[in-house]
Amino acid sequence: MLRDITIGQYYSADSVLHRMDPRTKLLGTMIYLVSLFLFDSAPVYALAAVFLGVVIMLSKVPFSYMVKGLKSILFLLLFTVFMNMLFVKGEVIWSFWKLQVTREGLRKSGFMAARLILLILGSNLMTLTTTPTRLTNAMESVMKPLKLIKVPVHEIAMMMSIALRFIPILLDETDKIMKAQLARGADFESGNLIRKAKSMVPVLVPLFISAFRRANDLAMAMEARCYHGGKGRTQMKPLKYAGRDFAAYAVLLLYLAGVIVIGKFL
Amino acid sequence: MGIIHINKVKYEYIRRDEENNVEGITTAVDGVSLAVEPGEFIAILGHNGSGKSTLAKHLNAILCPSEGSVVVDGMDTQDEDHLLQIRQTAGMVFQNPDNQIIGQIVEEDVGFGPENMGVPTKEIWERVEESLKAVGMYEYRSYSPNKLSGGQKQRVSIASVIAMHPKCIILDEPTAMLDPMGRKEVIRAVRALNDVEKITMILITHYMEEVIYADRVFVMDKGKVAMSGTPKEIFSRVSELRDLRLDVPQVTELAYELKCAGLPLPDGILTREELTEALQKVRKMRDRREQE
Amino acid sequence: MEDMKLIADHLVYEYNKGTNQTVRALDDVNFVIRTGEFIGLIGHTGSGKSTLVQHLNALLKPDSGTIYYDGADVFEKGYDRKALRGKVGLVFQYPEHQLFEETVFKEVCYGPINMGLDTKEVEMTAYAAIKRVGLPDECIDQSPFDLSGGQKRRVAIASVLAMKPEILVLDEPTAGLDPKGRDELLSMIVELREKEGITVVLVSHSMEDVAEYVERIIVMDKGKILYDDVPKAVFSHAEELEAIGLAAPQVTYILKDLKAAGFDVDTTGITLAEAKETILQALTWKH
Numbered sequence: 001m002l003r004d005i006t007i008g009q010y011y012s013a014d015s016v017l018h019r020m021d022p023r024t025k026l027l028g029t030m031i032y033l034v035s036l037f038l039f040d041s042a043p044v045y046a047l048a049a050v051f052l053g054v055v056i057m058l059s060k061v062p063f064s065y066m067v068k069g070l071k072s073i074l075f076l077l078l079f080t081v082f083m084n085m086l087f088v089k090g091e092v093i094w095s096f097w098k099l100q101v102t103r104e105g106l107r108k109s110g111f112m113a114a115r116l117i118l119l120i121l122g123s124n125l126m127t128l129t130t131t132p133t134r135l136t137n138a139m140e141s142v143m144k145p146l147k148l149i150k151v152p153v154h155e156i157a158m159m160m161s162i163a164l165r166f167i168p169i170l171l172d173e174t175d176k177i178m179k180a181q182l183a184r185g186a187d188f189e190s191g192n193l194i195r196k197a198k199s200m201v202p203v204l205v206p207l208f209i210s211a212f213r214r215a216n217d218l219a220m221a222m223e224a225r226c227y228h229g230g231k232g233r234t235q236m237k238p239l240k241y242a243g244r245d246f247a248a249y250a251v252l253l254l255y256l257a258g259v260i261v262i263g264k265f266l
Numbered sequence: 267m268g269i270i271h272i273n274k275v276k277y278e279y280i281r282r283d284e285e286n287n288v289e290g291i292t293t294a295v296d297g298v299s300l301a302v303e304p305g306e307f308i309a310i311l312g313h314n315g316s317g318k319s320t321l322a323k324h325l326n327a328i329l330c331p332s333e334g335s336v337v338v339d340g341m342d343t344q345d346e347d348h349l350l351q352i353r354q355t356a357g358m359v360f361q362n363p364d365n366q367i368i369g370q371i372v373e374e375d376v377g378f379g380p381e382n383m384g385v386p387t388k389e390i391w392e393r394v395e396e397s398l399k400a401v402g403m404y405e406y407r408s409y410s411p412n413k414l415s416g417g418q419k420q421r422v423s424i425a426s427v428i429a430m431h432p433k434c435i436i437l438d439e440p441t442a443m444l445d446p447m448g449r450k451e452v453i454r455a456v457r458a459l460n461d462v463e464k465i466t467m468i469l470i471t472h473y474m475e476e477v478i479y480a481d482r483v484f485v486m487d488k489g490k491v492a493m494s495g496t497p498k499e500i501f502s503r504v505s506e507l508r509d510l511r512l513d514v515p516q517v518t519e520l521a522y523e524l525k526c527a528g529l530p531l532p533d534g535i536l537t538r539e540e541l542t543e544a545l546q547k548v549r550k551m552r553d554r555r556e557q558e
Numbered sequence: 559m560e561d562m563k564l565i566a567d568h569l570v571y572e573y574n575k576g577t578n579q580t581v582r583a584l585d586d587v588n589f590v591i592r593t594g595e596f597i598g599l600i601g602h603t604g605s606g607k608s609t610l611v612q613h614l615n616a617l618l619k620p621d622s623g624t625i626y627y628d629g630a631d632v633f634e635k636g637y638d639r640k641a642l643r644g645k646v647g648l649v650f651q652y653p654e655h656q657l658f659e660e661t662v663f664k665e666v667c668y669g670p671i672n673m674g675l676d677t678k679e680v681e682m683t684a685y686a687a688i689k690r691v692g693l694p695d696e697c698i699d700q701s702p703f704d705l706s707g708g709q710k711r712r713v714a715i716a717s718v719l720a721m722k723p724e725i726l727v728l729d730e731p732t733a734g735l736d737p738k739g740r741d742e743l744l745s746m747i748v749e750l751r752e753k754e755g756i757t758v759v760l761v762s763h764s765m766e767d768v769a770e771y772v773e774r775i776i777v778m779d780k781g782k783i784l785y786d787d788v789p790k791a792v793f794s795h796a797e798e799l800e801a802i803g804l805a806a807p808q809v810t811y812i813l814k815d816l817k818a819a820g821f822d823v824d825t826t827g828i829t830l831a832e833a834k835e836t837i838l839q840a841l842t843w844k845h
Contacts, residue, residue, distance in 0.1 A: 010370070010410065133370040165370055168412050179617050180656040183648040184717060185640055185672030202668065205658035209703075217365035224326055224358040225368075225426065226350050226382040236377035236390045313736040314707055415603060442734050445603045445763045447803050472736045513737035516766060516808040516830065523834050529841070538808075542815045545837070549821070552841060 009168070011128040016244060017059040018129050022138035024245040028252050029126045035256055036115050036122075039263030045114045047262055051255050052122055059129050069124050070117065077116055084109035132164035134237070141239055154230030162218065170211060177206050269434050269466050270302040270325060270356070274334035277320055277489075294320040296489035297334070302468065304433065307460045309477035309497075310470045312486035313511035318470050319361075321486070322438045325468065326356040339433060354383060357427030361439040363419035364411075372414075372422050373398070373407040379430040390429075397425040400463065401455045417448025421455050428459070434466035435459070441473060449473065474501075474515045478536045485510060502533030517541055563757065564591040564614065564646070564725060568623035571609055571781075575621075583609040584620065585781035591725065591759070596751055598768035598789070599761045601778030602803035607761055608651075610778065611727050614759070615639075615646040644673045647723030651730045653714030657702045662688065662713050665702050669721040687720035688713075692746055708739040712746075719750075726750070727759040732767070744771060769793065769807040769828040777804070793828050809833040816840070 017025070036048060056066060070077075090104030127135070140157035147153050178188065181202045188199050277295040280288055295317045302308055312318040323329040324336050327343040339355045341348040357379075360366045369375030373394050380390045398404040401421040411419055420440050427435055437456065441449040453476050460467045469476065477483050483500045485493040487510050493500055500507070501514050504522045514522070521535040521544070529548055535541050571584040583606045591597065601607045612618040613625060616632050616639045625632045632642055650656065659665035666684040675683065688698060691712040697705065702713050715731070728747065732740040748771060751758050762768050768775060768789065775792040777785040779802040785792045793799070796806040796814075805811075806828070813825045813833055824836040 012410070131370045133374055161370070162368065165368065169364055176650065177656055179612065180650045180653065182617055183615055183643055183650065184656075184669040185643055185721060186668075187640060187672065202656075202658045206656050210655060214362075214365045217360065217362055218368070220323075220328055221358075221360055221366035222368060222378075224328060224353055224360075225379040225430065226353050227378075228350065228382065232384045234381055234384050234386060234390065236374065236381055236387060236394070238387060313738060446805070447602055474737075511736055511738035517812060520809060520812065520830055520833055520837075523830065524837060527834065527838055529838075538812050538815050541812060542819050545816060545821065545841070546819060549841060 009128070010131050011061045011065065013060040013129075015058060015060040015129070017055065017125075019244065020129075020248060021239055021241050021245045022130050022134040023141055023239060024241070024248050025126050025130055026135070026138045026142060028248060029123055031252050031256060032122050033119060035259045036118055038259060040108075040111050041263055041266065042111075043266050044259055044263045045111065045118070047255075047258055048118055049114070052118060052125070056121070056125060059125060061125070061128050066121055066124065066128075070120060073116070073120055077113060080116065081109040081113050084112050133161055136161040136164070137235075137237070137239060154233075158230075166211075166214065169214070170207070173210055174203065174207055177203050177210075268301040269304045269339055270468075271337040272298055272300050272321075272324070272334075273337070274299050275321070275324060275331040275336060276333035277317075277324065277329060278332045293489055295324070295331075298486075298489070298491055299334075300484060300491065300494075302434070302466060304466055305460075305464045306482065307457070307467045307480045308469070309480035309483045310468065310486060311472060311474075311477060311483060311500075311512060312470075313472060316486040316510075317489035318486045319438050320489075322358070322436050322468070322470050325434075325436045326358050327352045328358070350383070354430050355432055356434045356436060357430055357432035359420065359423045359427055359435065359437045359440050361442050363416045363423065363443060366423050367411040367419060367426075370410060371407075372403065372409050372411060375411065375422060376407075376426045376429050379426055383430060393429040393431070394425075397429040398422075400428055400459060401425045415448060416444040417451035420444065420448065420452045424452070424455055424459070428463075428465070432465065434468065436468045436470070438470050439472070440469075441471060441476065449476070453479075472512065474513055474518075478515065485512070497536060498534035500534075501536060561592045562590050562626075563593050563628065565626040566590075566610075566613070566623075567626060569610070569613055569620045569625070570622045571613070571618060571620050573609075582781050584613070586623070587781070587783055589776060589783060589786055591757060593724070593757055594751075594755055595757050595774060596772045597757075597759045598772035598775045599759055599778065600763070600765070600768060600775060600804060605778040605802070606781040607778045608729060609781075611648060611729055611759070611761060614725070614727055615643045615648050617643075617648070640672070644669070644721040645723055646725045646727060647718040647721055649715050649718050649726070649728045649731060651733055653718075653731075654702075654707065654710035657710060657714060660701060661699050662693070662702050662705070663698045665713055666717045666720050669717050673721050683722060684716075684720045687716040690719055690750065691716045692742075708735055708742070711735070711743070723756065725757040725759065727761070729761045730763065731760070732762075732764070740767075747771075765793070765805055765807045766809075770830075777802075789828055790826050794826060813837075 056063065085101055085105045086099055088102055088105035088108050090102035092100050092102055094101045136157040140153055143153050186199060186202060188196065275295055275298050276293065278291050278293050281290050281292055283289050298321060310318045320329065324331060324343065325338065327349055330344050336343045338352045341352050343352055367375050368378050376394045376397055377390050380393050385393065395404065398407055401424050403418060403421050403425055406414065406418065411422065414422065441452050444452065456467055456469060457479055459465050469480065471477065478497045480497055483495065483497050484491050485500065492510055493503065493506065501518045504514050507514055515536065517538055518535055521531050521541055525531045530551065531544050531548065535544060566587055566589050569584045569587040573581045573583055587610060599607050609618065613620060616625065619633055627642060630637060632639060657665055659668065663684060666687055667680050670680040670683050693709060693712050693716065697709065702710055705713065732743055735743060744767060747758060750756055760772060772789060775785065775787065775789050776783055777792060784802065785795065793806040793810055796810060799805055809830055810825065810828055813823050813827050813836065816823045816837065817825050821840045823840045827833045827836050
């Protein structure tokens with residue numbers, strides 16, 4: 001059931017993208033996401049799609065695996081598309097009762113869908129090729145200036161990294177508890193919303209208890225291994241830019257320039 | 267010079283009901299004294315709730331005694347200034363394999379301790395490599411812990427402790443949640459580290475087969491040390507162990523049953539070889555008797 | 559046919575389909591469970607035994623093949639799988655981790671309520687189940703979280719028993735218990751079977767426990783059934799079992815050692831009592 005969620009899970013492989021500095025990937029993803037919002041034009045989306053396609057190929061993550069990750073947002077996707085299709089005013093091409101589909105609506109929803117898909121795939125690719133530790137390291141490093149205004153950057157990064165480590169474990173656990181309650185005759189599917197919500201109590205209570213137990217155990221294990229905050233701590237894998245990162249930044253700039261040129265002049 | 271001195275340690279905690287009123291006081295550890303010499307392999311046995319895990323948590327200052335004292339390598343555990351040094355000297359491996367691995371990747375987890383201690387980057391890598399090799403997990407260094415078996419995870423946890431270069435490792439029921447194969451893997455690693463690296467081991471468990479290699483065994487009950495001695499001495503006292511909700515290894519049990527049936531066998535047989543040998547002696551005795 | 563309570567028919571099940579990490583957890587698994595049997599299911603971690611038990615009450619749907627219960631295909635459209643879960647009671651590993659209610663009594667009532675029984679029946683079966691697992695009366699109104707580890711586990715087992723299952727499947731019921739707790743729990747299961755004739759499937763890592771209690775052993779390896787026979791026959795394959803990370807009971811090895819040392823013992827013994835008897839016989843020891 002829950003095993004199908006691929007968002008945020010690391011996909012182990014050996015590729016240029018996997019080896020890249022996480023800061024490059026983090027900033028690169030941000031630049032890519034921004035590029036999707038600059039222009040509403042078909043050629044720009046085509047360029048963005050091709051660019052992402054090439055990067056996915058470089059990452060060695062199978063396309064089918066990436067597409068599977070989209071399944072979980074299918075509902076959101078259809079919903080936005082329908083809303084845009086029905087409520088954007090303009091030249092009517094098809095109508096039924098009070099609902100109207102306009103040319104502009106169709107165009108807008110098409111762009112919306114393209115943007116959403118590229119957005120999800122793009123950010124998904126980052127988490128698929130970067131271990132959460134490296135990602136949090138990158139965030140800690142990128143956010144370092146915030147330390148000056150007393151933001152506990154190290155602590156935030158550590159919390160995120162622990163949360164990420166436990167997501168798969170807790171998902172597994174949820175699966176196990178749901179099955180255990182199903183074995184006791186539970187029914188999570190039928191009934192109205194309130195009944196459904198009620199039927200989740202036997203899952204949520206054990207899940208919370210387990211999460212607290214794990215948190216307690218983990219805190220003890222961290223203390224036993226001399227954890228005492230960020231002070232005086234060294235790093236096993238300090239971040240260091242390599243040639244491929246500079247190359248990646250160059251490619252990204254070229255891409256951004258391409259987007260701007262196409263968006264402005266085509 | 268002992269490495270750990272436990273001196274009349276008592277640990278009490280207050281039970282409270284839902285309204286936070288005091289319900290009573292539970293004494294989890296009740297006046298335990300024992301000393302551990304460097305390089306020893308100590309086993310602490312006891313049924314669930316006998317106080318053995320609570321005692322273990324005193325040995326690296328996760329808990330502090332209500333009365334008495336614990337001294338690790340000359341440092342009192344109540345002395346806040348030595349906290350980090352104590353935890354470095356006496357490392358701890360816990361029961362649940364999932365809840366003590368902090369890193370996303372095996373090698374990152376092993377590096378976590380040295381990072382906290384401020385070890386320079388290059389040396390962290392050396393320590394990680396040597397520790398993973400010591401428990402036979404080096405080839406898994408880039409795996410996600412979620413992809414490992416329970417026994418492998420516990421070996422990683424042991425490596426993570428070794429990377430801090432401790433003098434002593436406390437293992438708090440490291441095999442309770444493992445299958446028989448995982449249990450063997452972990453015990454083999456523990457014995458090897460004790461034999462080769464001379465690291466002092468304190469193993470807390472309720473699996474009898476695991477303690478037969480220990481130098482000394484302590485059996486706990488109701489917060490007190492109920493029995494102590496070599497494994498042979500302990501396992502000679504089958505009926506007492508049963509009264510303490512414990513068992514003996516099946517070989518020992520069989521020898522005990524045979525003895526009860528009248529065979530002149532010695533007490534405390536721990537291995538198959540010992541039993542075969544003892545039975546051969548019995549056979550010789552029988553043959554001699556028949557000749558007479 | 560009348561006795562074939564549950565038939566597993568060519569079960570195939572795969573994890574992580576469509577990735578580079580597909581695992582075939584069940585690979586053409588076939589067997590029959592008859593009423594009143596006491597079956598031990600063994601295999602090392604990852605052999606597919608946990609996946610298999612989740613098929614027995616239709617928690618997992620096989621990719622191909624099916625399960626017949628009382629002659630009916632349980633994966634057919636319209637089959638009442640909820641009712642099936644009452645008849646094939648599955649107790650998971652560490653079942654105390656699924657407890658959620660305020661009192662032991664409410665906890666045990668959860669199953670029968672889901673089965674749609676009326677209030678009186680629910681309360682009667684729940685009370686009976688609490689008694690059957692040997693919990694004292696004063697536990698009933700306590701929070702399950704205040705009990706000891708062994709007692710929590712009994713509550714969890716009672717909550718499955720309260721659905722009055724015909725087959726009881728227990729996945730590693732003694733994991734994490736101390737020796738006494740383990741013995742108590744196993745004798746409770748034996749008693750349940752003897753007194754009420756419940757069919758029991760026991761998943762276990764302990765060869766000694768399996769040898770002592772069950773009548774038939776199913777050995778799983780890499781998703782396939784390797785052996786399905788009486789314990790003596792299965793444990794005569796000690797070397798093959800070792801090759802897949804299992805073993806014969808310790809006493810069997812002792813008997814083999816003795817045989818090699820020239821004692822005339824019966825090496826098919828798998829329990830302590832059998833070993834004792836054959837050793838005494840071989841020595842013809844007179845008191």
